[in-house]
Amino acid sequence: MPSYSIIENFEVHKNNRFLEIAEALKPELLHKEIKAEKEIMVEKDRQMRTVITEEHPIENLYAKSLKRDDTVFVDFGDHAVGYVTLELSKTGSHQDAPVYFYLKFGERLEEMTDKTADYDGWLSRGWIQEEYIHVDVLPAKVKLPRRYSFRYMELRVIDTSAKFQLKIDGISCDTVSAVDMESVKPVDFGDPLLNQIDLVSRKTLKECMQDVFEDGPKRDRRMWLGDLRLQARANYYTFKNYDLAKRCMYIFAGLLFNEGKLSACVFTEPEMEPDDTYLLDYALFFSSVLLDYYEATGDLETLRDLYDVAIDQIRIAMTQLNEKNVVEDLGDAFWCFLDWGDGLNKQAGATAVLIYCIRYGIRLAKILDKQEDISWLEEKQAMLKEAAVKEFWDEALGMFVSGPDRQASWATQIWMILARVFDKETNCKLIHHVMEVNPRIRMVTPYMYHHYIDALIRCDEKELALEEMKRYWGEMIRDGADTFWELYNPYNREESPYGSSMVNSYCHAWSCTPTYFLRKFYMDNEK
Amino acid sequence: MPSYSIIENFEVHKNNRFLEIAEALKPELLHKEIKAEKEIMVEKDRQMRTVITEEHPIENLYAKSLKRDDTVFVDFGDHAVGYVTLELSKTGSHQDAPVYFYLKFGERLEEMTDKTADYDGWLSRGWIQEEYIHVDVLPAKVKLPRRYSFRYMELRVIDTSAKFQLKIDGISCDTVSAVDMESVKPVDFGDPLLNQIDLVSRKTLKECMQDVFEDGPKRDRRMWLGDLRLQARANYYTFKNYDLAKRCMYIFAGLLFNEGKLSACVFTEPEMEPDDTYLLDYALFFSSVLLDYYEATGDLETLRDLYDVAIDQIRIAMTQLNEKNVVEDLGDAFWCFLDWGDGLNKQAGATAVLIYCIRYGIRLAKILDKQEDISWLEEKQAMLKEAAVKEFWDEALGMFVSGPDRQASWATQIWMILARVFDKETNCKLIHHVMEVNPRIRMVTPYMYHHYIDALIRCDEKELALEEMKRYWGEMIRDGADTFWELYNPYNREESPYGSSMVNSYCHAWSCTPTYFLRKFYMDNEK
Structure with missing residues (x-):
């Protein structure tokens, strides 16, 4: 089901001082050139999973003469975000x-075997990272002007002529990020898989750290408040880029709209603008983002600057x-996020997020x-807390329920635990009960899984x-992730909230936690 | 049937002095901005001809908000060669x-109703003037980097998003040519149709006058010797751009290949290079091109420079x-052009062209x-001449025949007339006889029609x-030509030598005569 918001009479109240502070902090991106590593052959196997059937050094590709309908696949060896250059020449006449x-x-x-023509999702087809390119004069160094987020590349020759063939002499990518992988020391967690999870997490985060914290460098390439928090x-x-x-x-706080609301996401191009999307939980999280920042930096000036915006979100939610x-x-409107996945009722979860964020608000207020x-x-x-128990707790089920159908979902239980509606002991019982019952409305995003892990640790x-x-x-990782995905439902690996996994983001920052x-x-030195 | 040549062991003998002279004469192109004139609606009628069903001022289009699958058509009002700029913005969120x-x-x-997917010709699909474009940030002024030859433009929105729509605020074209239409005075030939034919001829020629005399600005965008002659x-x-x-x-003469042959066509990008295509008639025409130039300019120095190249082509043909x-x-090899159209045997016509060009060679030799x-x-x-009559004249048919099947074509008769194999009186009888008999192997190009008109005047x-x-x-013109076409067979309006009229050139210089x-x-002041 399409989920988006359009706010009529959307009025932006820009705080220019805040936006100037933000502008002055714009990072200079680090560039690093990488080269295509291998030529691969790709096809769908009998289980309809896409597999690599052959691998060759990239020189194998560079020796080929390509003509009408020839298709080649390239593996860069790792996930990359940047600008691709193709060095092209010709053979023949x-x-x-x-x-x-x-x-x-x-x-x-x-994505190498997906067919764009089959796309029937409700998000823009424009997110599919494809181009049709004419080159009138060879040899040519073709610098593609758009930024891509990728590991694999397909090149299909639509046509040369009967007299000449296309030759590829080099494929490289000028990768960009605000941070450098080498700036963070690896840690041995005593388990190769954990070490790998840590590495892929950092890689995911790095790829999303650009001019701002983007949610995904493939899609949406903008900043969401809930994602920013994680x-x-x-x-x-890790990178400690405070x-x-x-x-x-400051960007979020500089772009309030009607009634002083924080937008769920902001755009930075062509100029800084909030999206006309209000998500109750995302707006509330500003108090959490601000406290986390203060605890990491001790930057009291920023806390003073942004305190009111954080508390105002709680006031607005209370209305x-x-x-x-x-x-x-x-109901089904796009008003509170919590998780993707059809059918999740948000009422109880939203109430829990409000309680959770009030706790952060209190901590901020105490500092000041x-x-x-x-x-x-x-x-x-x-x-x-009292109202939540009264309204949502179902003693017979031993779980919180939400909405008119009294739905007991994973998300609701987890947020009630994080909101500390019950004491710790009761919460612990609840989490085990949920694991045992395994409610049908499950978690589908790493974003929701983050809160599950958080609740377990709590x-x-x-x-x-x-x-x-x-x-x-x-x-x-076993499913091939070089960076962690926007969506991962172990019960349905092709799940997408957009009607097609073709536009899912497979490097999505909310999964980096x-x-x-x-x-x-x-x-070892944990507190 | 695909017609092209690939010459093994192709060796180019560049004459740098000639190429430097050519380079120094490179024209500075004249630029003139034009704007899209009308929005039109286009469809196929019951006879499957493409027709305009509605016309609106272009402002009608500029007021629209376009979304997924919306298609609009634009009419620039006249044929244009140049670089298109789109001014784009958005409505909605x-x-x-x-x-x-x-x-x-x-x-x-x-071309507005042709579907690229239906293309099954043997020339490159790359000639179809289409692009797929992503614009990441609106508003944007999108300057398309490639040169197009067109009057009509289709824009189909593949996708926006559910939250915004595309708006077009302006469409313009920076047209280019080495010459200016206004530099030639119109002449009243006492017949509106003749005046129109003169105008469209000049327009066609102007559009093809770029860095060199291109054959067609849509396709092939390069210089062919036989076309250059016309x-x-x-x-x-007209333009008198000597x-x-x-x-x-000088470019042709500077790019000889094996045995001193002139190439049938040359490329100027990435540097001047001859094509590995030898056409007997085209190479021979150099003597005609040179004499025409000398007669127009009296430039004896150029005649002296290039004389040997012209005579050498005759010597080579004699072998x-x-x-x-x-x-x-x-036979069917691509060795002599004469005309497109399947089945034309070239032997007698090629012999006639040789005789014709020897006449020009003699005139050049006499000047020097x-x-x-x-x-x-x-x-x-x-x-x-003696051999041609002996070998090709068929007394019973009253026509020249060619090849093993003794084919009597229009092209063969016309070239034998232009070669003056017979005296004027006999030639006149022959042309009338041909018109009466109307041999099945007809003329399909304006190029061949030129020689027919030339023969009639002769x-x-x-x-x-x-x-x-x-x-x-x-x-x-009645069929909608703003510029004259590469191909026009009144007996088959969709005829193409390339397997599909989609890649036919509809502004082709050989038709400008x-x-x-x-x-x-x-x-009135004719001699």
């Missing part, structure tokens, strides 16, 4: 016609309670000694959390 | 995905006679007083020549 070819870039091998957390334990996190917070003092259910805010927030927190189930990380993120957990909770 | 669209440029309205002739009676003609002769002293028949050459050429001319049939020009070129005939033979 003088080029007597434009050479015309099709290019496709893919993060996952499957990216920044992982960043503090300026980028600060810049992103969305119903007469029972829980968040009003807006805002007594009035502290009292108000503590009062609301107590009220909401319940002192560190070993179990580690096992679950290995089971989920480790399985993605295992490195955060590992480095925060599982290092 | 902030652009949250790349906008992806398809563009197609067409010289003829039919372009230069028309140029001397330098461009001189430049082109290709068989034991009966006529040109050896090389090359007694030895004159004697040799006159002797060979007489020998060839036979003092000026009125008939005028009628035939109106019938052939005038009919093209009515202006030459009109201005040379039909002006």
Whole structure:
């Protein structure tokens, strides 16, 4: 089901001082040239999974003369984000016609066998990383102007002429990121799979650290507030690029809209603009993002600057309670994120996120000694906890339920645990009960899995959390992930919220948090 | 049937002095910006002809918000050669995905309904003027880097997103040519159709006058010697750009290959290179091109420079006679052009072209007083004329025949008339006989029709020549020609030598000669 928001009478209130601070923190991107590594042959096997059937050194490709309908596949050896250059020449007679070819870039091998014509999703086809290119004069160094996020490349010759053939002499990529992989020391977690999960997490995060923390360099290439929260957390334990996190917070805070709301996501091109999308949970998370930043940096000035914006989001959310003092259910509208996946009711989860963020608000208020805010927030927190139990707890099920159909989902339980509606002991019982019952409305994103792991650790189930990380993120690696994916439903590997996995992002920052957990909770020198 | 040549052991002998002279004469192109004029709706009617069903001012298009699968058509009002710029913006929410669209440029309205997927010709699909374009950030001024030859443009939106729509704010074209239409005065030939034929001829020639005399700005965008001969002739009676003609002769003469042969065509990018294609008739025509130039300019220095190259082509052709002293028949190979159209046997026509060009060689030799050459050429001319009659004249048919099947074609008769194998009186009888019999192997190109008109005028049939020009070129205008076409077979309007009319050129310089005939033979002050 298409999920997007269009806000009528959308009015942006730009805070120019904030935006200037953000602009001054714009990173200079680091460039690193990499070269195509191998020529590969790709096809679908009998289980319809895309597999590599042959591998050759790239020189094998560079020796070929390509003509109409010839298709070749290239493997760069690792995920890359950047600008591709093709060095092209010809064999045979003088080029007597434009050479015309099709290019496709893919993060996952499957994208090499996906057919664009089959795409029937509701997101723009424009996200499929393909180009049709004419080159009138060979030899030519073709510098593609658009940035791609990929590991694999297909080149299909649409036509040369009867008299000449296309020759490829070099394929390289000018990769870009705000950070450098080498700046973070590997850690031995005593398990090759954990070490690999840590590496792929860092790689995922690095690829998404550009002018801002992008959600995915393939798609959407913009900054979402809920995603930023997880990216920044992982960043503090790895690249420690505090300026980028600060810049992103100032961008969000500089782009409020009607009633002082924070947008769920912002664009930075052609100029900084908020999207007309409000997600209750994402807006609320600003308090969490701000506290995390303060704890990592001790930057009190920024905390003072942005405190009001954080608390205002709680105030705005409080206006969305119903007469029972829980968040009003807006059903299928795109009003609160929590997780992708059809059918998840958000009412209870949204209420839990509100309670969770009030806790962060209280901590912020305490740092700045805002007594009035502290009292108000503590009062609301107590009220909401009581209402949540009253409205959502189902004693017979032993779980929280949500919405008119009294739906018991994984997401609702996890957020109620993180909101600390119950005491720790009860929460621990609840998490085990959920694992046993395994409600049908499951988690599908690494984003939701992050909160699951967080909840397990909160319940002192560190070993179990580690096992679950290995089971989920480790399985993605076994499925070929060089970077972690936007979506991963072990029960349905081709799942997509967009009607087609072709536009799924396979390097998505919200999935990078295992490195955060590992480095925060599982290092020898952990607190 | 595919017609092309690949010469093994192709060795180019560049004459750097000649190429430097050519380089110094490279024209500075004139630029003129034009704007899209109308939005049109296009469809196929019941007779499967493409027609305009609606016309609106272009502002109608600029007011639209375009989304997935919307297709619009634009009419620039006249044929243009140049670089197109699109000014694009959006309506709706902030652009949250790349906008992806398809563009197609067409010289003829039919190209707007042709489907590239249906193309099954043997020439490169790369000649179809289409592009797939992503624009990541709107608003954008998209300057397309490739030159197109067109009047009509299709834009099909492949996708925007659910949140924004594409808006077009302007479409313009930076047109280019070595010459300016305004530099030639219109002449009143006392007949609106003749005035129109003269105008379209000049427009066709102008569009093809770029860095060199191109054969067609859509396809092949290079210089063919046989085409140059006709372009230069028309140029001397219109734009009088003598330098461009001189430049082109020096390029051909500077790029000889094995045995001193002239290539049938040359490329100027990435550097000047001859094609590995030898066409007997085209190479021979150099003597005609050189004499025409000399007569137009009196430039004796150039004549002295290039004389040997011209005479050498005759010498080389003389080595290709068989034991009966006529040109050896090389059958279906691409060895002599004469005309497109399947089944034409070239043997007699090639022999006639050789005789014709020897006449030009003699005239060149006389100007430079090359007694030895004159004697040799006159002797060979007489020998060839005698052999041609003996070998090819069929008394019973009253026509010349060619090849093993003794084929009597229009082309063969016309070239024998132009070669003056018979005296004028006999030639005149022959042309009338051909018109009466109407041999099945007809003329399909304006190039061949040029020689037909030339033959009629030679036979003092000026009125008939005028009628035939109106019938052939005038009919093209009635069929919608803004510029004259590469191919026009009134008996088969979709005929193509390439397996599909999609890659036919609809602005082709060899079809521009009515202006030459009109201005040379039909002006009040004619000689």
